[in-house]
Amino acid sequence: MRRLIPASLVVLALAVTILRAASPDPAPGRPQYTGDNQLLRPADYREWIFLSSGLGMSYSTQPGHEMFTNVFVPQWAYQEFLKSGKWPDKTMFVVEDRGSTSQGSINKAGHYQTDWMGIGVEVKDETRFPEKWAYFNFDQDPKSAAANPKAGCWTCHEQHAAVEHVFVQFYPTLKPVAKKFGTYKEAAETIQ
Numbered sequence: 001m002r003r004l005i006p007a008s009l010v011v012l013a014l015a016v017t018i019l020r021a022a023s024p025d026p027a028p029g030r031p032q033y034t035g036d037n038q039l040l041r042p043a044d045y046r047e048w049i050f051l052s053s054g055l056g057m058s059y060s061t062q063p064g065h066e067m068f069t070n071v072f073v074p075q076w077a078y079q080e081f082l083k084s085g086k087w088p089d090k091t092m093f094v095v096e097d098r099g100s101t102s103q104g105s106i107n108k109a110g111h112y113q114t115d116w117m118g119i120g121v122e123v124k125d126e127t128r129f130p131e132k133w134a135y136f137n138f139d140q141d142p143k144s145a146a147a148n149p150k151a152g153c154w155t156c157h158e159q160h161a162a163v164e165h166v167f168v169q170f171y172p173t174l175k176p177v178a179k180k181f182g183t184y185k186e187a188a189e190t191i192q
């Protein structure tokens with residue numbers, strides 16, 4: 001009997017692996033976690049809705065050269081937002097950091113995007129996280145990441161974002177939607 005238990009576990013593990021391979025993303029654009037509460041890196045974020053790019057916006061204490069920040073949200077959450085001006089539970093955002101340059105090919109002025117430098121991920125998951133919103137980094141491109149401490153990301157988003165934790169003041173297509181539904185915090189636009 002004792003020897004049967006490990007064997008059945010092996011079969012179970014195999015079945016899970018096969019099922020995962022058959023459907024790599026069972027809930028597209030929704031957060032997936034490991035058993036120890038680490039977020040799995042969202043693989044297909046480049047197929048989500050593109051909200052906007054910043055160039056050299058600085059909100060991090062990390063020194064570094066001027067980067068582009070490209071922001072994405074899954075299609076399903078974007079559609080919900082258009083109907084309500086609110087972010088549904090399980091919404092995720094990706095901010096992708098890209099290098100910038102002005103020298104290349106025929107370019108004479110301005111800046112264009114270059115290498116991938118990492119992603120930050122924000123998740124609204126009201127049942128999993130007591131603070132409802134959680135923040136992750138995938139700079140070294142690992143498969144999963146633990147939530148960052150509150151002071152690292154959460155606090156700034158809580159204090160300065162225009163709609164819940166999201167910087168809608170910088171996303172020109174979302175701003176009129178939030179204003180229409182009265183979910184937009186005008187005070188977040190005040191220059192500081």
Ligand code: HEC
Nearest residue numbers: 054059069093094095120121122135136152153156166167
């Ligand atoms: C000092 C303020 C500040 C801190 C700290 C901060 N952010 Fe942000 N975050 C911003 C601003 C401003 C934007 C919008 C503009 C941009 O950078 O593209 C933003 C945008 C984002 C977005 C896109 C969705 C949204 O909410 O608008 C994600 C994802 C994100 N940040 C993740 C993180 C992560 C992960 C951390 C911690 C490592 C973090 N942020 C720390 C200010 C902050």
